[in-house]
Amino acid sequence: MTSLTEFFNLHEDDAMKGIIHKNSLIKRSIIAHMAVHGESTLSELTRELHISVPTMTKLVQELVDENIVSDLGKVETPGGRRPNIFGLASSAIYFAGVNVGRDGMTFLITDLQNNIIKEHQDPSFELQDRPQCLERICASIEEFIATCGIDRSKILGLGVCMTGRVNPDTGRSYKFFTSSEQSLRELFEERTGIRVLLENDTRSRCYAEYTCGRSKDESNVLYLHMGRGVAIGIVVDGKLYYGKSGFAGEFGHIPFFNNEIICSCGKKGCLETEVSGIAIEEKMRQQIERGVNTILKEQYDRQKSIHIDDIIAAAKHDDTLSIELIEEAGEKVGKAVAFLINTFNPETVIVGGNLAAAGDYVMLPLKSATNKYSLNLVYKDTKFRVSKMSENASAWGVAMLIRNKVIGL
CATH class of the missing domain: 1.10.10.10 (Winged helix-like DNA-binding domain superfamily/Winged helix DNA-binding domain)
Incomplete structure (x- = not known):
């Protein structure tokens, strides 16, 4: 050898x-x-x-x-x-995982046993569909690998995950950086000299949740990600489900409402237009402009943007408007989850993303609506749990996935 x-x-x-x-x-x-x-x-x-x-x-x-x-x-x-x-041996072979998020990047190194050896966060990053942003991603990955303290020859795989429609087979994102004939996977491999897997961020996090948090009898799991967007990861018989073109899980783009709100995908009435973090942020701004009282008004008056995390924090400080907006989102997404569990009959539904931090404010209306609109025989066999994993879960998951690919699992 x-x-x-x-x-x-x-x-x-x-x-x-x-x-x-x-x-x-x-x-x-x-x-x-x-x-x-x-x-x-x-x-x-x-x-x-x-x-x-x-x-x-x-x-x-x-x-x-x-x-x-x-x-x-x-x-x-x-x-x-x-x-x-x-x-x-834990020190023989390593893998790198990178999550390119909407508003931050996470980098980590794992060993053969999926232990995290090194981790780094870049909260200043903002994902934009521009060549300058792609160059920053490439440069940041190269710098992390060069400075992580691991012999480069021992890093046998690099997993990169990002939001939006991603096909691991083609190595392309169909939402960001689509103008080049060269796939993102080819570009990252060319820049780093390391074998690369390009993956969707929700699917990566789903795999981390399933691998690290599952009980022994779980082999059919749904991971519901409620962040600034809405998506799901699907595990069927212990394997991630991709669909024919690798795009399975675009749950947020089901035309669920008869509104006239245009979604980021270009369609109207998608689930994301009412229950995503971005939708809740917009509703908060609209309610403040209408004069509805909230502790976030001072922040809005200072022309400082209101993030979904700010709304969750306000809800935990008993802000009525914030609580109402989160509960409304929980109820609406719960009705949609009823459709999912009637279709897939999973053992467990895991709820993660920014909104999961709202706890009972989102989970109680979500579970109540799911119970109301799903079949009783299905609902009573489904467990619900809130993700306990940190923000590094997507990067960790994609590192696990490239590990599996390299060693032939």
Whole structure:
């Protein structure tokens, strides 16, 4: 093996089919098995991967010599000879995850076991569909990788997620930076020299929520993201659901209302036009202009923009208007969620995004409306929970996804 990068870029359909190639594929299977199932003995690996004992012993030792797998010593057994147990080495291989948000960027490095090693936030960033913004994204990614303290040759994958319609197969965003013939994935790979996965931010966060917060019996989960936009991530039988073109989850663009409000997608009456953070911010401005009392009026009079986070904070300080706007959004989105659970019958609905921080102000009307408009047999089998993950979840999720892609999960 000349390099880790070449080792993990081997494919089963490569022209070379010799013993070296075959052994490399088996070693990748060993790594993938340990990534999913954890520490293993040689006999467990032999049984699960259907490889002979001599071959398994030889290849695991090679992985130990390459510092990808660690020999953790003897494991206790009821009797007889104690076997050695092996696990993935945390310092052998790393992955980078980047979330390009509407109003901030998050960067992190993870190891083979999905532990976060390094993290950085850039709250000054604002996503705009301009060449200067794309250049800043590229430069920021390059700077983070150069200064993160990890040997660049050990970073085998870079996951980048962003809002809007993103197709991981084509490596393109169909909302931002669409004018170039070169895909965003190709551009990031060219700039960094690292294998790249481009992904949607909600789907990335959904995967992080599912992987880190699920109970053992959950394999069908919906993640509802209520931020400045509205979207869902879908897990079916333990796998992210993409749809034919990779755009599944555009929940916020269902034509749910008979209003004349034009959505960012160009259509009228989308769910986002009434329940998104941007919609709530606009309603707050309209109500202040009509003279409705709120503690946010002073902020508005100073010509300082009102963010959804400001409205949530005001609600927690008993501001009546803020509470009413959040509860209204919760009730309306709850009716739409009833449609989702009637369709997918998930074990769990996870609610995340800025509005999740409103707690009961959004969750009580959401669950009440879902109960009212869904089938009772479906609703009673569905658990609801608020996300407990931090703002780094999307970057973490996309780092997990590029890890899975590189090691062949």
